[in-house]
Amino acid sequence: MxxxxxxxxxxxxxxxxxxxxxxxxxxxxxxxxxxxxxxxxxxxxxxxxxxxxxxxxxxxxxxxxxxxxxxxxxxxxxxxxxxxxxxxxxxxxxxxxxxxxxxxxxxxxxxxxxxxxxxxxxxxxxxxxxxxxxxxxxxxxxxxxxxxxILPTGFECGVLNGKVKPGATVVIVGAGPIGLASLLTAQFYTPSEIIMIDTDDNRLAVAATFGATHIINNVKENAVEKVKRIAARGADTVIEAVGIPATFELCELLVAPGGTIANIGVHGKKVDLHLENLWAHNITITTGLVxxxxxxxxxxxxxxxxxxxxxxxxxxxxxxxxxxxxxxxxxxxxxxxxxxxxxxx
The missing domain is CATH 3.90.180.10 (Medium-chain alcohol dehydrogenases, catalytic domain)
Incomplete structure (x- = not known):
């Protein structure tokens, strides 16, 4: 064969x-x-x-x-x-x-x-x-x-681990297939906002057609500032769907006190965890395979x-x-x- x-x-x-x-x-x-x-x-x-x-x-x-x-x-x-x-x-x-x-x-x-x-x-x-x-x-x-x-991964590792709830603000970093699978299945729980962040305008346009309420190109815009304009305290759920240090560290900046960072990305390099900023924020970080x-x-x-x-x-x-x-x-x-x-x- x-x-x-x-x-x-x-x-x-x-x-x-x-x-x-x-x-x-x-x-x-x-x-x-x-x-x-x-x-x-x-x-x-x-x-x-x-x-x-x-x-x-x-x-x-x-x-x-x-x-x-x-x-x-x-x-x-x-x-x-x-x-x-x-x-x-x-x-x-x-x-x-x-x-x-x-x-x-x-x-x-x-x-x-x-x-x-x-x-x-x-x-x-x-x-x-x-x-x-x-x-x-x-x-x-x-x-x-x-x-x-991709659908069970986006759902289990992103949406379920991320504790997406009705009325919540959700940010998904990465509008590739896994991020889009998270976007599709997050809508089972009717969050109020689903914000997609990526560097690819085409993928962001697709995300908008799939149900994203906001799209952000983080090369052209300051993603943290824009998310905070939408949700002043940050996001209840932030889903990392890329797997590089920069995107995980972005998630750390976007999560609200009491929120959850759900990692999906496959990481081949070390990532800095900024506990000096997050130690008192009552956040949860989840990892895992589907x-x-x-x-x-x-x-x-x-x-x-x-x-x-x-x-x-x-x-x-x-x-x-x-x-x-x-x-x-x-x-x-x-x-x-x-x-x-x-x-x-």
Whole structure:
């Protein structure tokens, strides 16, 4: 089969790899029909995730068709159409029993990280019964790819961890796909203001169409001053959706006393925590990987068309054109790219 293989920082290639096989009785092998590229993949290629080793197939999102199952798999069979979760869960360990699937003792974020991932024609899914979801009949597979990672991540790590409430003021720093996913799902809770901050005017314009009440280009404007004009005491929830020191430190300046900073971004460098300013402000800072506990709920919402996940998609490519797709995604501002869909037909 063909797959996108990582060969160290800034090195990747579309090459021939062995078709995955069942290794454990709880495994399934899935033929990928649609996948995508994540900002985390770009962090890997920058060298920000050193656990990813030379020869790893990247990718942790997608939908497909089951082609083989291990003897212990009971919820899925050959021919089933499935959504692949970015998080692998055994369902039995102490962390899984707490709903902390991201810390599963035999799983967590492993696809495209510690084991081969979904940017390939086939992928092996460990603990298939707990790591796959049946796709409802007549569902739009492109929209469902957004449920592998970005929608549950934006919702759980941003909105839920950020304690978004009705009438609250929310600031989201970063209008990329994850920030926009937070914007879409924050509206479940009817905050009074959702302020999007980014350096890309196109992404800010998209955010306005998705429901942002205010947009700020923090290259052209002083973001702190403008937010304070909207909400004098600062924001109740500030969501960091970029993953660089400057954006996290901006969040520290924007959070109101008693507020929450919810970090989503993947940080490859140290960030200064200004406790000399924040020690008495009663703030909460949350971090974490997505646990995907909300995926079944989001699946129902997207399937019922109460949430338009497909609007996050801007570009489509054949899976075999994945190098071109990466070039497009890496030049998001120039190409006006959000999420890309890779079709394996």
């Amino acid at each position: 063909k797959a996108l293989v990582y060969h160290g920082p800034k090195q990747k290639s579309w090459e021939e790899m062995p078709v995955p096989v069942i290794r454990q009785a709880t495994d399934a092998v899935v033929r990928i029909t649609k996948t995508t590229i994540c900002g985390t993949d770009l962090h890997i290629l920058k060298g920000d995730v050193p656990e990813v080793t030379d020869g790893r197939i990247l990718g942790h999102e997608g939908v497909g068709v089951v082609v083989e199952t291990g003897t212990a798999v009971s919820n899925f069979k050959k021919g089933d159409r499935v959504l692949i979760s970015c998080i692998t869960s055994c369902g039995k360990c102490s962390y899984c029993k707490k709903g902390m699937y991201s810390h599963c003792e035999d799983g967590g974020w492993v696809l495209g990280h510690l084991i081969d991932g979904t940017q390939a024609e086939y992928v092996r899914i460990p603990h298939a019964d707990n790591s796959l979801y049946h796709i409802p009949d007549n569902s739009d597979e492109e929209a469902l790819v957004m449920l592998s990672d 646990d995907t506990v909300t995926t079944p709920m989001l699946l129902n919402i997207v399937h019922s068309k109460k949430l338009n996940a497909k609007q996050l998609i801007t570009h489509r490519f054949a899976l075999s054109d994945i190098i071109i797709a990466y070039n497009t995604f890496e030049q998001a501002a120039k190409e006006k790219a959000l999420k890309v869909i890779l079709n394996n037909t």
